Amino acid sequence: MLQFESEQLGDLILQLQNEHFCGVASIETLSNVSTIKHPRILVFLDGEITYGGLSLPNPIELSKELGQHLKLDIMEAALQLAQKKVDDPTSVRKYLELFILLKLFDWKDVESYMRTQTTLVLEQIYPYAGRLTLKPSSTVYIAYGEDRHGFTWEQLQDDIVQRIQAWAELNPIIPSAHSIPYQLKTGQKVITDVWAQQHLPQWVNGQRTLDEIANQINIDPLELAKKYLGFVQNGWLTFEQDLFLSTTNKLEKKEETPKVSTVAPQDVSRQLPTILSVDDSPVVQAMIKRIVGDHYHLLLASNAMDALSLLNQAKIELLLLDVTMPDIDGLELCRTIRGINRFRDLPIIMLTAKDGVFSKIRGQIAGSTHYLTKPVERSKLLEILGKYIPSKVMS
Structure with missing residues (x-):
């Protein structure tokens, strides 16, 4: 194996x-x-x-x-x-x-x-x-x-x-194959397409993802997405409530506060920008803490659920996001965050152990601002962070 x-x-x-x-x-x-x-x-x-x-x-x-x-x-x-x-x-x-x-x-x-x-x-x-x-x-x-x-x-x-x-050409109207289509009800326009009249009531129920529907009806998800794009433009469908909705519902059902790891509170007088680092590797998180701890206020999360919770609780000015995640992978989380209006301009730096054009294309399509390969050099990481949120450490 x-x-x-x-x-x-x-x-x-x-x-x-x-x-x-x-x-x-x-x-x-x-x-x-x-x-x-x-x-x-x-x-x-x-x-x-x-x-x-x-x-x-x-x-x-x-x-x-x-x-x-x-x-x-x-x-x-x-x-x-x-x-x-x-x-x-x-x-x-x-x-x-x-x-x-x-x-x-x-x-x-x-x-x-x-x-x-x-x-x-x-x-x-x-x-x-x-x-x-x-x-x-x-x-x-x-x-x-x-x-x-x-x-x-x-x-x-x-x-x-x-x-x-x-x-990418379908984004942001249809973010990905894992997005969930919703049939519009209130003020819905009359569906004039015969195939859509039969298909939408049977398959689009606000629970199935686009690729789940495609697999069930034996069609290429990309071809189905192109059909759905026309339906969105006609006012019959929407993809506005996607993965973030289901993730948020899971968060609301949790009775306990998510267990997240954070660096000790910083002196407010230093006015440090806050960075959220999302990675399930304690070794990587420790490395990032050593590099940026004196320059930024650092919050740590080991999975996507905790990351979303912190994004809603704190004022995050930059996100360091690992591609490989234990529950929702980093690319999906990046797409989810980009779908939330107040995070559309949030700098998102994706980290991965794999370098190459193909990986970077996926990250760019998901909505990342920049792409770094692990292990990250100290000078390179600080250079990229300084480009998007200059450190405010006071002497």
Whole structure:
């Protein structure tokens, strides 16, 4: 079993690619998001990914999905023929070869569909820490073209970045796939779209997230978000009450005051700006305290719930936010905070153990002001803090 931190899954995939791994990788994420609590699997052939999903591809189900995607009315009849002709009923490859021989579609059609599905799986699990279990196998579950190739990590990473940019274009109207849509009731405009008339009463109940709905109706969450964008513009939907509402409700139900760690109160005469540092690592928090303790009033929280509580109680002038969180991850918390009017201009510095353009793009889209890689150098941290809130230490 291999452990990985937030946004480090790509490093493991690249390692398996370089080792020409063949077999199945089962991935469990440390996330509280309901739609990704179940493990995902990736199928590898000679180091390239050929499939991503909840379970190994079933020839019948996969054929039906392809038929639906390609709008093939003849697929049911083709399946009946395939079940009689194919000598290995467990082989996805055999089924696809027969359908291609029948000219129902070609390898490019199959590859395009499966690349999108695999990218969607990786997009969902990439931001989180987790565990990866390998099961080597020589079985070829699925591959594409006469040369039996798959997808490289570089190809899939490019696809993920493009999807992230597409999500960014929907923000702030639709903050993320984990946002909750609400059907407007008071003063609601007449819904003229036939699909919306049927869909909204059945699926949009103020409890399901966008990606939960997308999974239920077997549609790409990004495509559903684009549909919903039109519904918002028509006055039929809103995403204004998202993750912060559910988090706030949880806070209100708590009878005990959240246990948070804070630095000893500062002398008021020093007029120190207040920084909130959110990180579940005591070692990191101690390091930050040593660096900034003489320059700023520092509050510490180890999770998102306590961080939100402190944001509501104290006047916070800058937030240091770790990407990897034990309950709500740092990216989700950042998006949540940005959705609150009085925190729209709050400087948010995200900290992560992973450096790279891909990580920074995710942080920027979530609403971060700046991005730093751990371990943070003392001079660099003070330089960035001074840029956004100059220290007011009196001599």
